[in-house]
Amino acid sequence: MESKTSRSPSPEFSPLAIGTDLAPPRELKSAATTDLDFSGLLADAIQLHEDLKSGNGGQAWPAGNQWSFKLQASGFRLQASGFQHEGRGENLELGAGGGLVGLGVASGCDITQPVYVTDQVNMLPLMEKNVALNKLGSKVQPAVLNWGEPLGSDVINFKPDVILAADCVYFEPAFPLLLATLSDLLALCPSATIYFCFKKRRRADMQFLKKAQKAFQTVELVDQDREVFSRENIFLYSFRSKTREGKSAS
Template identity: 45%
Template sequence: MAEEHSYQLSLTEHDPLPGLESFVPVRASKPPSTTTISFNDLLQPPLLLHENLKQGCGGQLWPAGMVLARYMLHAHRHNIADKTIIELGAGGGLVGLAVARGSQITKPLIITDQLPMLGLMQQNIALNSLENRVIAGRLDWGTSISPSLEAHFSTHALLPDERFPDVVLAADCVYFEPAFPLLLQTMHRLLGPETLCYFCFMKRRKADWRFIRDMKKQFEVVDAKYDDQHQDKRDGIYLYEVRRKPRSNAVQKELQRKTG
Protein backbone atom coordinates (compact mmCIF):
# COMPACT_ATOMS: atom_id res chain seq x y z
CA MET A 1 0.00 0.00 0.00
CA ALA A 2 2.10 2.87 -1.23
CA GLU A 3 1.70 6.42 -0.12
CA GLU A 4 1.90 7.74 -3.66
CA HIS A 5 -1.79 7.76 -4.49
CA SER A 6 -3.47 7.99 -7.88
CA TYR A 7 -6.28 10.51 -7.60
CA GLN A 8 -9.10 9.04 -9.64
CA LEU A 9 -12.17 11.26 -9.69
CA SER A 10 -15.09 8.88 -9.73
CA LEU A 11 -18.73 8.53 -8.75
CA THR A 12 -21.26 5.79 -8.20
CA GLU A 13 -25.01 5.54 -8.49
CA HIS A 14 -25.13 5.74 -4.68
CA ASP A 15 -23.86 9.29 -4.49
CA PRO A 16 -26.08 11.27 -2.06
CA LEU A 17 -26.04 14.40 -4.23
CA PRO A 18 -28.03 13.73 -7.42
CA GLY A 19 -26.74 15.38 -10.56
CA LEU A 20 -23.19 15.57 -9.25
CA GLU A 21 -21.83 14.02 -12.42
CA SER A 22 -22.16 17.34 -14.21
CA PHE A 23 -19.98 19.06 -11.61
CA VAL A 24 -17.14 16.58 -11.00
CA PRO A 25 -15.16 14.80 -13.75
CA VAL A 26 -16.13 11.13 -13.88
CA ARG A 27 -13.53 8.42 -14.39
CA ALA A 28 -13.51 4.68 -13.91
CA SER A 29 -14.51 3.53 -10.44
CA LYS A 30 -11.95 1.73 -8.33
CA PRO A 31 -12.53 -1.08 -5.84
CA PRO A 32 -12.45 -0.49 -2.08
CA SER A 33 -8.92 -0.34 -0.71
CA THR A 34 -6.89 0.80 2.27
CA THR A 35 -4.07 3.31 1.83
CA THR A 36 -1.16 3.92 4.21
CA ILE A 37 -0.26 7.59 4.59
CA SER A 38 2.69 8.97 6.58
CA PHE A 39 3.30 12.34 4.88
CA ASN A 40 7.02 11.58 4.64
CA ASP A 41 7.14 10.20 8.18
CA LEU A 42 5.29 13.11 9.77
CA LEU A 43 2.81 10.51 10.99
CA GLN A 44 4.22 7.67 13.06
CA PRO A 45 2.60 5.25 13.06
CA PRO A 46 1.20 6.02 9.61
CA LEU A 47 -2.48 6.68 9.06
CA LEU A 48 -4.58 3.93 7.52
CA LEU A 49 -7.43 5.21 5.38
CA HIS A 50 -10.04 2.91 3.91
CA GLU A 51 -11.51 4.19 0.65
CA ASN A 52 -14.88 3.05 -0.62
CA LEU A 53 -16.95 4.77 -3.29
CA LYS A 54 -20.11 2.80 -2.53
CA GLN A 55 -21.75 5.75 -0.77
CA GLY A 56 -20.36 8.52 -2.97
CA CYS A 57 -17.32 10.41 -4.17
CA GLY A 58 -16.40 11.49 -0.63
CA GLY A 59 -15.23 7.96 0.02
CA GLN A 60 -11.83 8.40 -1.61
CA LEU A 61 -8.74 10.56 -1.19
CA TRP A 62 -8.78 13.92 -2.95
CA PRO A 63 -5.81 16.21 -3.67
CA ALA A 64 -6.92 19.18 -1.55
CA GLY A 65 -7.36 16.91 1.44
CA MET A 66 -3.78 15.71 1.13
CA VAL A 67 -2.55 19.30 0.85
CA LEU A 68 -4.51 20.52 3.88
CA ALA A 69 -3.52 17.54 6.03
CA ARG A 70 0.16 17.98 5.18
CA TYR A 71 -0.04 21.73 5.83
CA MET A 72 -1.65 21.26 9.24
CA LEU A 73 1.01 18.74 10.25
CA HIS A 74 3.87 20.95 9.08
CA ALA A 75 2.60 24.30 10.32
CA HIS A 76 0.21 23.75 13.21
CA ARG A 77 0.73 20.38 14.86
CA HIS A 78 2.25 22.05 17.94
CA ASN A 79 -0.19 24.96 18.40
CA ILE A 80 -3.58 23.26 18.22
CA ALA A 81 -3.29 20.91 21.19
CA ASP A 82 -5.91 22.73 23.27
CA LYS A 83 -8.22 23.73 20.40
CA THR A 84 -11.71 22.51 19.59
CA ILE A 85 -11.62 21.39 15.96
CA ILE A 86 -14.33 20.40 13.47
CA GLU A 87 -13.90 19.19 9.89
CA LEU A 88 -16.57 19.84 7.25
CA GLY A 89 -17.21 17.46 4.36
CA ALA A 90 -14.72 15.01 5.81
CA GLY A 91 -15.52 12.07 3.53
CA GLY A 92 -13.40 9.26 4.93
CA GLY A 93 -11.88 11.62 7.47
CA LEU A 94 -8.34 12.08 6.12
CA VAL A 95 -7.65 15.61 7.38
CA GLY A 96 -9.18 15.28 10.81
CA LEU A 97 -7.67 11.86 11.43
CA ALA A 98 -4.22 13.05 10.32
CA VAL A 99 -4.42 16.03 12.68
CA ALA A 100 -5.59 13.81 15.53
CA ARG A 101 -2.80 11.29 14.92
CA GLY A 102 -0.06 13.87 14.40
CA SER A 103 -0.75 16.40 17.15
CA GLN A 104 -1.26 16.14 20.89
CA ILE A 105 -4.87 17.29 20.93
CA THR A 106 -6.53 17.30 24.34
CA LYS A 107 -10.13 17.72 23.15
CA PRO A 108 -12.19 15.49 20.85
CA LEU A 109 -11.79 16.38 17.18
CA ILE A 110 -15.07 16.22 15.26
CA ILE A 111 -15.22 15.02 11.65
CA THR A 112 -18.53 15.56 9.85
CA ASP A 113 -20.27 14.76 6.60
CA GLN A 114 -23.65 13.64 5.32
CA LEU A 115 -25.24 10.46 6.63
CA PRO A 116 -23.95 8.15 3.83
CA MET A 117 -20.34 8.91 4.86
CA LEU A 118 -20.88 8.31 8.58
CA GLY A 119 -20.10 4.60 8.45
CA LEU A 120 -16.84 5.13 6.54
CA MET A 121 -15.71 7.84 8.97
CA GLN A 122 -16.42 5.54 11.91
CA GLN A 123 -14.60 2.69 10.19
CA ASN A 124 -11.48 4.81 9.70
CA ILE A 125 -11.58 6.06 13.27
CA ALA A 126 -11.58 2.46 14.49
CA LEU A 127 -8.96 1.39 11.93
CA ASN A 128 -6.55 3.89 13.50
CA SER A 129 -7.61 3.30 17.13
CA LEU A 130 -8.62 6.96 17.50
CA GLU A 131 -11.97 6.37 19.20
CA ASN A 132 -10.86 8.40 22.23
CA ARG A 133 -9.70 11.37 20.14
CA VAL A 134 -12.08 11.68 17.18
CA ILE A 135 -15.88 11.85 16.95
CA ALA A 136 -17.79 11.27 13.70
CA GLY A 137 -21.00 13.22 13.30
CA ARG A 138 -23.63 14.01 10.70
CA LEU A 139 -23.77 17.60 9.48
CA ASP A 140 -25.84 18.63 6.47
CA TRP A 141 -24.79 22.09 5.34
CA GLY A 142 -27.42 24.74 5.83
CA THR A 143 -29.00 22.95 8.79
CA SER A 144 -28.62 23.58 12.50
CA ILE A 145 -25.72 22.11 14.46
CA SER A 146 -26.82 19.22 16.66
CA PRO A 147 -26.53 19.86 20.42
CA SER A 148 -24.33 16.77 20.76
CA LEU A 149 -21.73 18.31 18.44
CA GLU A 150 -22.14 21.86 19.70
CA ALA A 151 -21.46 20.69 23.25
CA HIS A 152 -17.81 20.22 22.29
CA PHE A 153 -17.37 23.81 21.08
CA SER A 154 -15.82 26.65 23.07
CA THR A 155 -17.56 29.66 24.60
CA HIS A 156 -16.49 33.23 23.92
CA ALA A 157 -16.59 36.25 26.20
CA LEU A 158 -18.28 38.48 23.59
CA LEU A 159 -21.04 35.97 22.89
CA PRO A 160 -21.41 33.95 26.10
CA ASP A 161 -24.66 32.31 24.97
CA GLU A 162 -23.11 30.94 21.77
CA ARG A 163 -20.55 28.17 21.27
CA PHE A 164 -18.03 27.99 18.44
CA PRO A 165 -15.14 25.72 17.46
CA ASP A 166 -11.65 27.20 17.59
CA VAL A 167 -10.64 25.68 14.25
CA VAL A 168 -12.67 24.63 11.19
CA LEU A 169 -11.08 22.38 8.57
CA ALA A 170 -12.54 22.17 5.06
CA ALA A 171 -10.94 20.41 2.09
CA ASP A 172 -12.47 19.81 -1.34
CA CYS A 173 -15.86 21.11 -0.25
CA VAL A 174 -16.24 23.20 -3.43
CA TYR A 175 -17.58 20.80 -6.03
CA PHE A 176 -21.41 20.95 -6.11
CA GLU A 177 -22.70 24.38 -7.08
CA PRO A 178 -26.23 24.08 -5.58
CA ALA A 179 -24.61 23.43 -2.20
CA PHE A 180 -22.48 26.61 -2.25
CA PRO A 181 -24.96 28.81 -0.34
CA LEU A 182 -25.55 26.01 2.17
CA LEU A 183 -21.82 25.72 2.83
CA LEU A 184 -21.61 29.48 3.39
CA GLN A 185 -24.52 29.31 5.83
CA THR A 186 -22.76 26.61 7.82
CA MET A 187 -19.54 28.61 7.84
CA HIS A 188 -21.43 31.61 9.22
CA ARG A 189 -22.76 29.44 12.01
CA LEU A 190 -19.39 27.92 12.89
CA LEU A 191 -17.02 30.87 12.58
CA GLY A 192 -17.13 32.76 15.86
CA PRO A 193 -15.14 35.84 16.89
CA GLU A 194 -11.92 33.84 17.31
CA THR A 195 -12.52 30.88 14.99
CA LEU A 196 -9.99 30.22 12.23
CA CYS A 197 -10.99 28.16 9.20
CA TYR A 198 -8.40 26.47 7.00
CA PHE A 199 -10.10 26.12 3.62
CA CYS A 200 -8.47 24.17 0.78
CA PHE A 201 -9.96 23.43 -2.62
CA MET A 202 -8.98 22.33 -6.10
CA LYS A 203 -10.28 24.56 -8.85
CA ARG A 204 -12.08 22.55 -11.52
CA ARG A 205 -14.71 24.87 -12.99
CA LYS A 206 -15.38 28.58 -13.38
CA ALA A 207 -18.23 28.23 -10.89
CA ASP A 208 -15.68 27.40 -8.19
CA TRP A 209 -14.36 30.95 -8.40
CA ARG A 210 -17.88 32.28 -7.85
CA PHE A 211 -17.93 30.49 -4.52
CA ILE A 212 -14.53 31.95 -3.58
CA ARG A 213 -15.75 35.40 -4.63
CA ASP A 214 -18.82 35.06 -2.41
CA MET A 215 -16.74 33.71 0.45
CA LYS A 216 -14.40 36.70 0.22
CA LYS A 217 -17.38 39.07 0.32
CA GLN A 218 -18.73 37.48 3.47
CA PHE A 219 -15.52 36.61 5.35
CA GLU A 220 -11.96 37.80 5.77
CA VAL A 221 -9.95 35.55 3.47
CA VAL A 222 -6.16 35.46 3.04
CA ASP A 223 -3.78 33.01 1.40
CA ALA A 224 -2.11 30.58 3.78
CA LYS A 225 1.68 30.90 3.51
CA TYR A 226 3.72 27.71 3.19
CA ASP A 227 6.66 26.32 1.21
CA ASP A 228 4.70 24.48 -1.48
CA GLN A 229 2.12 27.21 -1.99
CA HIS A 230 3.20 28.26 -5.48
CA GLN A 231 3.49 24.70 -6.78
CA ASP A 232 0.07 23.84 -5.38
CA LYS A 233 -1.42 26.88 -7.11
CA ARG A 234 0.10 25.75 -10.39
CA ASP A 235 -1.69 22.46 -9.79
CA GLY A 236 -4.95 24.34 -9.19
CA ILE A 237 -5.01 23.85 -5.40
CA TYR A 238 -5.60 26.86 -3.15
CA LEU A 239 -5.36 27.08 0.63
CA TYR A 240 -6.91 29.98 2.56
CA GLU A 241 -7.25 31.18 6.12
CA VAL A 242 -10.83 32.33 6.66
CA ARG A 243 -12.11 34.43 9.55
CA ARG A 244 -15.38 36.09 10.41
CA LYS A 245 -15.56 39.75 9.50
CA PRO A 246 -15.94 42.04 12.53
CA ARG A 247 -19.60 42.71 13.23
CA SER A 248 -21.62 44.09 16.04
CA ASN A 249 -23.05 41.47 18.35
CA ALA A 250 -26.59 42.36 17.24
CA VAL A 251 -25.79 41.82 13.56
CA GLN A 252 -24.03 38.54 14.25
CA LYS A 253 -26.87 37.19 16.37
CA GLU A 254 -29.42 38.05 13.67
CA LEU A 255 -27.31 36.30 11.03
CA GLN A 256 -27.00 33.19 13.17
CA ARG A 257 -30.76 33.21 13.77
CA LYS A 258 -31.39 33.19 10.03
CA THR A 259 -28.82 30.48 9.28
CA GLY A 260 -29.90 28.10 11.99
Protein backbone atom coordinates in the same frame (compact mmCIF):
# COMPACT_ATOMS: atom_id res chain seq x y z
CA MET B 1 -17.87 1.79 -11.21
CA GLU B 2 -19.09 3.80 -14.15
CA SER B 3 -17.03 6.92 -14.75
CA LYS B 4 -19.23 9.47 -16.50
CA THR B 5 -17.72 12.35 -18.38
CA SER B 6 -20.38 15.04 -17.96
CA ARG B 7 -18.87 18.53 -17.97
CA SER B 8 -22.06 20.28 -16.95
CA PRO B 9 -21.31 23.12 -14.53
CA SER B 10 -23.99 21.82 -12.19
CA PRO B 11 -23.84 18.05 -12.38
CA GLU B 12 -26.55 15.97 -10.89
CA PHE B 13 -25.58 15.34 -7.28
CA SER B 14 -25.14 11.65 -6.95
CA PRO B 15 -22.21 9.87 -5.35
CA LEU B 16 -22.03 7.66 -8.39
CA ALA B 17 -22.32 10.43 -10.97
CA ILE B 18 -18.80 11.77 -10.73
CA GLY B 19 -17.65 13.54 -13.88
CA THR B 20 -13.97 13.45 -14.73
CA ASP B 21 -13.74 17.14 -13.88
CA LEU B 22 -15.07 16.41 -10.40
CA ALA B 23 -13.31 13.18 -9.65
CA PRO B 24 -10.01 12.85 -7.84
CA PRO B 25 -7.18 12.73 -10.39
CA ARG B 26 -6.05 9.34 -9.25
CA GLU B 27 -7.56 6.23 -10.77
CA LEU B 28 -10.92 5.48 -9.25
CA LYS B 29 -10.11 2.40 -7.27
CA SER B 30 -12.09 -0.36 -5.68
CA ALA B 31 -12.67 -0.32 -1.95
CA ALA B 32 -9.35 -0.76 -0.21
CA THR B 33 -7.39 0.21 2.87
CA THR B 34 -4.11 2.07 2.38
CA ASP B 35 -1.35 2.92 4.84
CA LEU B 36 -0.45 6.59 4.54
CA ASP B 37 2.79 7.68 6.15
CA PHE B 38 3.16 10.82 4.00
CA SER B 39 6.51 9.86 2.52
CA GLY B 40 7.84 8.66 5.83
CA LEU B 41 6.74 11.71 7.84
CA LEU B 42 4.56 9.66 10.16
CA ALA B 43 6.14 6.97 12.28
CA ASP B 44 2.74 5.34 12.63
CA ALA B 45 0.97 5.41 9.28
CA ILE B 46 -2.69 6.38 9.13
CA GLN B 47 -4.84 3.61 7.72
CA LEU B 48 -7.41 5.02 5.35
CA HIS B 49 -10.22 2.87 4.07
CA GLU B 50 -11.66 4.27 0.87
CA ASP B 51 -14.89 3.14 -0.69
CA LEU B 52 -16.81 5.20 -3.21
CA LYS B 53 -19.96 3.24 -2.45
CA SER B 54 -20.29 5.46 0.66
CA GLY B 55 -20.46 8.60 -1.47
CA ASN B 56 -18.08 10.78 -3.44
CA GLY B 57 -16.11 11.60 -0.28
CA GLY B 58 -15.33 7.88 -0.04
CA GLN B 59 -12.02 8.46 -1.76
CA ALA B 60 -9.61 11.14 -0.56
CA TRP B 61 -9.69 14.18 -2.84
CA PRO B 62 -6.71 16.29 -3.94
CA ALA B 63 -7.16 19.16 -1.46
CA GLY B 64 -7.67 16.68 1.38
CA ASN B 65 -4.49 14.87 0.42
CA GLN B 66 -2.41 18.04 0.06
CA TRP B 67 -3.78 19.65 3.18
CA SER B 68 -3.18 16.52 5.19
CA PHE B 69 0.33 16.21 3.79
CA LYS B 70 1.04 19.84 4.63
CA LEU B 71 -0.19 19.37 8.18
CA GLN B 72 2.10 16.38 8.63
CA ALA B 73 5.07 17.99 6.90
CA SER B 74 4.90 21.08 9.06
CA GLY B 75 4.66 19.12 12.26
CA PHE B 76 1.23 20.76 12.55
CA ARG B 77 2.78 24.10 13.25
CA LEU B 78 2.07 26.00 10.07
CA GLN B 79 2.95 29.62 10.04
CA ALA B 80 2.10 31.87 7.18
CA SER B 81 0.26 35.15 7.05
CA GLY B 82 -0.69 34.84 10.66
CA PHE B 83 -1.70 31.22 10.26
CA GLN B 84 -0.79 28.97 13.11
CA HIS B 85 -2.49 25.68 13.62
CA GLU B 86 -1.26 23.71 16.57
CA GLY B 87 -4.37 21.68 17.00
CA ARG B 88 -5.12 23.20 20.38
CA GLY B 89 -8.73 24.12 20.61
CA GLU B 90 -11.93 22.53 19.46
CA ASN B 91 -11.37 21.18 15.95
CA LEU B 92 -14.24 20.34 13.63
CA GLU B 93 -13.93 19.12 10.05
CA LEU B 94 -16.68 19.74 7.50
CA GLY B 95 -17.30 17.45 4.52
CA ALA B 96 -14.71 15.08 5.95
CA GLY B 97 -15.37 12.16 3.59
CA GLY B 98 -13.39 9.26 5.06
CA GLY B 99 -11.89 11.68 7.60
CA LEU B 100 -8.30 11.90 6.33
CA VAL B 101 -7.65 15.47 7.52
CA GLY B 102 -9.28 14.98 10.93
CA LEU B 103 -7.46 11.69 11.45
CA GLY B 104 -4.19 13.43 10.60
CA VAL B 105 -4.87 16.22 13.09
CA ALA B 106 -5.81 13.69 15.77
CA SER B 107 -2.70 11.58 15.26
CA GLY B 108 -0.22 14.41 14.72
CA CYS B 109 -1.46 17.25 16.92
CA ASP B 110 -1.28 17.68 20.63
CA ILE B 111 -5.06 17.97 20.82
CA THR B 112 -6.90 18.57 24.05
CA GLN B 113 -10.39 17.73 22.77
CA PRO B 114 -11.59 15.10 20.29
CA VAL B 115 -11.73 16.29 16.68
CA TYR B 116 -15.25 16.22 15.23
CA VAL B 117 -15.20 14.79 11.70
CA THR B 118 -18.53 15.56 10.06
CA ASP B 119 -20.30 14.77 6.83
CA GLN B 120 -23.66 13.58 5.56
CA VAL B 121 -25.17 10.45 7.07
CA ASN B 122 -24.06 8.21 4.19
CA MET B 123 -20.42 8.90 5.10
CA LEU B 124 -20.83 8.10 8.79
CA PRO B 125 -20.01 4.35 8.55
CA LEU B 126 -16.81 5.07 6.60
CA MET B 127 -15.68 7.73 9.08
CA GLU B 128 -16.43 5.32 11.94
CA LYS B 129 -14.53 2.53 10.22
CA ASN B 130 -11.46 4.73 9.77
CA VAL B 131 -11.58 5.91 13.37
CA ALA B 132 -11.72 2.27 14.52
CA LEU B 133 -8.96 1.16 12.12
CA ASN B 134 -6.66 3.79 13.64
CA LYS B 135 -7.83 3.17 17.21
CA LEU B 136 -8.55 6.88 17.50
CA GLY B 137 -11.94 6.53 19.16
CA SER B 138 -10.88 8.70 22.09
CA LYS B 139 -9.59 11.44 19.78
CA VAL B 140 -11.93 11.54 16.78
CA GLN B 141 -15.70 11.86 16.96
CA PRO B 142 -17.59 11.20 13.70
CA ALA B 143 -20.90 13.04 13.42
CA VAL B 144 -23.51 14.08 10.89
CA LEU B 145 -23.51 17.75 9.95
CA ASN B 146 -25.57 18.70 6.91
CA TRP B 147 -24.61 22.06 5.46
CA GLY B 148 -27.42 24.60 5.47
CA GLU B 149 -29.24 22.97 8.37
CA PRO B 150 -29.30 24.50 11.85
CA LEU B 151 -26.30 23.35 13.90
CA GLY B 152 -27.07 20.44 16.20
CA SER B 153 -26.82 20.74 19.96
CA ASP B 154 -23.65 18.59 19.98
CA VAL B 155 -21.86 21.13 17.76
CA ILE B 156 -23.34 24.08 19.65
CA ASN B 157 -22.06 22.66 22.94
CA PHE B 158 -18.68 21.79 21.44
CA LYS B 159 -18.34 25.33 20.04
CA PRO B 160 -15.51 24.63 17.58
CA ASP B 161 -12.88 27.34 17.23
CA VAL B 162 -10.86 25.61 14.51
CA ILE B 163 -12.85 24.51 11.48
CA LEU B 164 -11.20 22.53 8.71
CA ALA B 165 -12.63 21.98 5.25
CA ALA B 166 -10.91 20.28 2.32
CA ASP B 167 -12.30 20.08 -1.18
CA CYS B 168 -15.79 21.15 -0.15
CA VAL B 169 -16.16 23.43 -3.19
CA TYR B 170 -17.18 21.11 -5.98
CA PHE B 171 -20.96 21.20 -6.36
CA GLU B 172 -22.47 24.59 -7.13
CA PRO B 173 -25.98 24.03 -5.69
CA ALA B 174 -24.37 23.27 -2.33
CA PHE B 175 -22.42 26.58 -2.22
CA PRO B 176 -25.16 28.56 -0.37
CA LEU B 177 -25.61 25.69 2.07
CA LEU B 178 -21.90 25.56 2.81
CA LEU B 179 -21.71 29.35 3.19
CA ALA B 180 -24.66 29.27 5.60
CA THR B 181 -22.93 26.64 7.76
CA LEU B 182 -19.64 28.54 7.73
CA SER B 183 -21.53 31.69 8.82
CA ASP B 184 -23.37 29.78 11.54
CA LEU B 185 -20.11 28.38 12.88
CA LEU B 186 -18.49 31.83 12.97
CA ALA B 187 -21.60 33.27 14.64
CA LEU B 188 -21.44 30.48 17.23
CA CYS B 189 -17.78 31.19 17.95
CA PRO B 190 -16.76 34.63 16.64
CA SER B 191 -13.11 34.00 17.49
CA ALA B 192 -13.00 30.82 15.38
CA THR B 193 -10.82 30.34 12.32
CA ILE B 194 -11.88 28.29 9.33
CA TYR B 195 -9.03 26.73 7.35
CA PHE B 196 -10.43 26.26 3.91
CA CYS B 197 -8.50 24.27 1.34
CA PHE B 198 -10.00 23.78 -2.11
CA LYS B 199 -9.09 22.84 -5.62
CA LYS B 200 -10.29 25.18 -8.32
CA ARG B 201 -11.88 23.14 -11.07
CA ARG B 202 -14.33 25.55 -12.63
CA ARG B 203 -14.95 29.29 -12.76
CA ALA B 204 -17.87 28.85 -10.37
CA ASP B 205 -15.44 27.78 -7.66
CA MET B 206 -14.00 31.30 -7.63
CA GLN B 207 -17.56 32.66 -7.33
CA PHE B 208 -17.74 30.74 -4.08
CA LEU B 209 -14.53 32.43 -2.96
CA LYS B 210 -15.90 35.87 -3.92
CA LYS B 211 -18.98 35.23 -1.79
CA ALA B 212 -16.80 34.06 1.09
CA GLN B 213 -14.68 37.22 0.72
CA LYS B 214 -17.82 39.33 1.07
CA ALA B 215 -19.04 37.44 4.10
CA PHE B 216 -15.79 36.84 6.00
CA GLN B 217 -12.30 38.19 6.60
CA THR B 218 -10.33 36.03 4.22
CA VAL B 219 -6.59 35.58 3.92
CA GLU B 220 -4.82 33.38 1.43
CA LEU B 221 -2.23 31.41 3.33
CA VAL B 222 0.91 31.58 1.30
CA ASP B 223 4.16 29.94 2.26
CA GLN B 224 6.90 27.82 0.75
CA ASP B 225 4.35 25.20 -0.31
CA ARG B 226 2.39 27.67 -2.45
CA GLU B 227 4.09 26.46 -5.62
CA VAL B 228 3.18 22.85 -4.96
CA PHE B 229 -0.41 23.85 -4.26
CA SER B 230 -0.51 26.11 -7.36
CA ARG B 231 0.60 23.32 -9.62
CA GLU B 232 -2.55 21.46 -8.63
CA ASN B 233 -4.74 24.58 -8.55
CA ILE B 234 -5.19 24.15 -4.81
CA PHE B 235 -5.76 27.17 -2.59
CA LEU B 236 -5.59 27.47 1.17
CA TYR B 237 -7.45 30.29 2.91
CA SER B 238 -8.37 31.27 6.42
CA PHE B 239 -11.86 32.68 6.97
CA ARG B 240 -12.72 34.63 10.07
CA SER B 241 -15.71 36.57 11.27
CA LYS B 242 -15.76 40.21 10.18
CA THR B 243 -17.23 41.09 13.54
CA ARG B 244 -14.81 39.11 15.68
CA GLU B 245 -13.04 42.26 16.94
CA GLY B 246 -13.95 42.94 20.51
CA LYS B 247 -16.22 39.91 20.74
CA SER B 248 -15.59 37.15 23.16
CA ALA B 249 -15.96 33.50 22.27
CA SER B 250 -17.27 32.68 25.69
